[in-house]
Amino acid sequence: MCWAIDVGNTHYKVGIIKNKTVEQVYRFRTIREQSIDEYYFQLRNICREHDLLQIPHLWIASVVPSVNIAFEMLGKTKGISMTFIDADSPFSFTIDERIGKKIGADILILAEAAMAMVNQKDVIIVCAGTATTVFAVVGGILIGGAIAPGIKGSVESLIDNAALLSTTYLELPEKAIGQTTETAMSSGILYGFAGLVDGLISRMKKEIGRDDIPVVASGGMISKIERASFEIDKVYPDLGMEGILRLIVEGGR
Ligand SMILES: Nc1ncnc2c1ncn2[C@@H]1O[C@H](COP(=O)(O)OP(=O)(O)O)[C@@H](O)[C@H]1O
Ligand SMILES: CC(C)(COP(=O)(O)O)[C@@H](O)C(=O)NCCC(=O)O
Known part of the structure; x- marks a missing residue:
C-alpha cells in the first residue's frame, strides 16, 4: 500500500493505491501557509478511515514548492518515507532537451497516464485546473505545450x-448567444475556454502534422467545458493519479 499525492495550485489530491489501482481519492485545498501539523492531521484522518496505523510511503507530484518543503519536514519529523516525482523520474516518455527539467510534475504525470490510456506514443493532453494547459507527446517525446489562465481565476478576475x-x-447554455447576464457569462466563459482549448489543439495538430492525434483531458474544471469542445476525445477525471500509479507499478521505461 502507498499513497499518491498530486499537489495542484488549488487542490492537493491524495489517492489510496491498493492492489495496483487507485481505490479512492481525497481532495484538500492547497493552502500555501498550511502548517506541517495540519498536513499531518489530514493524512492521519485518512489513516483512520482506512484502519491504518501509520502513513504509508508517499509518491508526490507537486507544482507548489512550499508544499514540497512542508512534506519534506513532515517526512523528517514523523518518519514518513516519500518519493518526489520530477523530470528525472523514470517515465515511459522522454522530455525534449529544449524543455529541460523545468516542467510541472503535473504535466509529467498526465503525460504518463495519457500515453497509456491511448496506447500510443502520440497524444495531446488538456488539463483544466488552476491553469488551462495543453501539452503534446509526439513519438514518445514530450515536446512542449501551452499554459493559459484557468477558468476559475478568469471568472474571479472578471x-x-x-x-x-x-x-x-x-452551466453550459444551449446557445452561445446568451440573453441574460448570467447566460451570457456562462457562454463567454465556457464556450470561450472550450474555443481556447480547441484553437490550441488544432494549431498543435498542424505543427505536429497529424490531424488524428488523440486528445485526452482532465482537471477539476474539465467537466464544465468538455461538452463544448470539438477536439477533446476523452475525459479522465483522475488522470494525474493514474500517471502516478503507472510510475509506481510499471516503474516507467
Ligand atoms: N470534488 C471536488 N471538490 C471541490 N472542487 C472540485 C471538485 N472537483 C472539481 N473541482 C473544481 O476543480 C478546481 C481545481 O481543479 P484541479 O484540477 O484540482 O486544479 P489544480 O490541480 O490546479 O489544483 C476547483 O476550482 C474546483 O472548482
Ligand atoms: C502550468 C502549471 C501552473 C499548472 O498548474 P495546475 O493548474 O495543475 O495547478 C504548473 O504545471 C506549473 O507551475 N508549471 C511550471 C513549472 C516550472 O516552471 O517549474
Whole structure:
C-alpha cells in the first residue's frame, strides 16, 4: 500500500493505491501557509478511515514548492518515507532537451497516464485546473505545450473588475448567444475556454502534422467545458493519479 499525492495550485489530491489501482481519492485545498501539523492531521484522518496505523510511503507530484518543503519536514519529523516525482523520474516518455527539467510534475504525470490510456506514443493532453494547459507527446517525446489562465481565476478576475457582474453558477447554455447576464457569462466563459482549448489543439495538430492525434483531458474544471469542445476525445477525471500509479507499478521505461 502507498499513497499518491498530486499537489495542484488549488487542490492537493491524495489517492489510496491498493492492489495496483487507485481505490479512492481525497481532495484538500492547497493552502500555501498550511502548517506541517495540519498536513499531518489530514493524512492521519485518512489513516483512520482506512484502519491504518501509520502513513504509508508517499509518491508526490507537486507544482507548489512550499508544499514540497512542508512534506519534506513532515517526512523528517514523523518518519514518513516519500518519493518526489520530477523530470528525472523514470517515465515511459522522454522530455525534449529544449524543455529541460523545468516542467510541472503535473504535466509529467498526465503525460504518463495519457500515453497509456491511448496506447500510443502520440497524444495531446488538456488539463483544466488552476491553469488551462495543453501539452503534446509526439513519438514518445514530450515536446512542449501551452499554459493559459484557468477558468476559475478568469471568472474571479472578471467579477473583480466589472462592477455589475457577480458570481454565477457556470452551466453550459444551449446557445452561445446568451440573453441574460448570467447566460451570457456562462457562454463567454465556457464556450470561450472550450474555443481556447480547441484553437490550441488544432494549431498543435498542424505543427505536429497529424490531424488524428488523440486528445485526452482532465482537471477539476474539465467537466464544465468538455461538452463544448470539438477536439477533446476523452475525459479522465483522475488522470494525474493514474500517471502516478503507472510510475509506481510499471516503474516507467
Ligand atoms: N470534488 C471536488 N471538490 C471541490 N472542487 C472540485 C471538485 N472537483 C472539481 N473541482 C473544481 O476543480 C478546481 C481545481 O481543479 P484541479 O484540477 O484540482 O486544479 P489544480 O490541480 O490546479 O489544483 C476547483 O476550482 C474546483 O472548482
Ligand atoms: C502550468 C502549471 C501552473 C499548472 O498548474 P495546475 O493548474 O495543475 O495547478 C504548473 O504545471 C506549473 O507551475 N508549471 C511550471 C513549472 C516550472 O516552471 O517549474
